[in-house]
Amino acid sequence: MAKSGKKVVEFYQIGWYNMGNNDKNTNKNYSNLPPQDKEVKLMATPILSTPVLKGQDLVDLVKDLNKPDKNQSRRKKALATLLLVTK
Numbered sequence: 001m002a003k004s005g006k007k008v009v010e011f012y013q014i015g016w017y018n019m020g021n022n023d024k025n026t027n028k029n030y031s032n033l034p035p036q037d038k039e040v041k042l043m044a045t046p047i048l049s050t051p052v053l054k055g056q057d058l059v060d061l062v063k064d065l066n067k068p069d070k071n072q073s074r075r076k077k078a079l080a081t082l083l084l085v086t087k
Contacts, residue, residue, distance in 0.1 A: 053061055
């Protein structure tokens with residue numbers, strides 16, 4: 001972590017970077033960032049829990065999933081017709 005009085009930039013997928021040091025030789029990924037005198041700490045938000053469906057909500061979801069996808073069947077028919085016409 002950072003010393004007291006300093007802020008730190010933390011990128012979870014690309015590592016650490018001091019935004020005050022905008023040298024192109026240090027890291028090319030950050031060469032387009034604006035220079036800053038202070039370091040900043042960016043934190044990712046936690047992943048929230050997925051709600052659990054119960055009762056009628058669960059029944060409605062299952063019924064909805066079992067319905068045929070009309071748009072998908074329309075797309076398949078249109079594609080088949082297009083293939084016949086373009087041959």
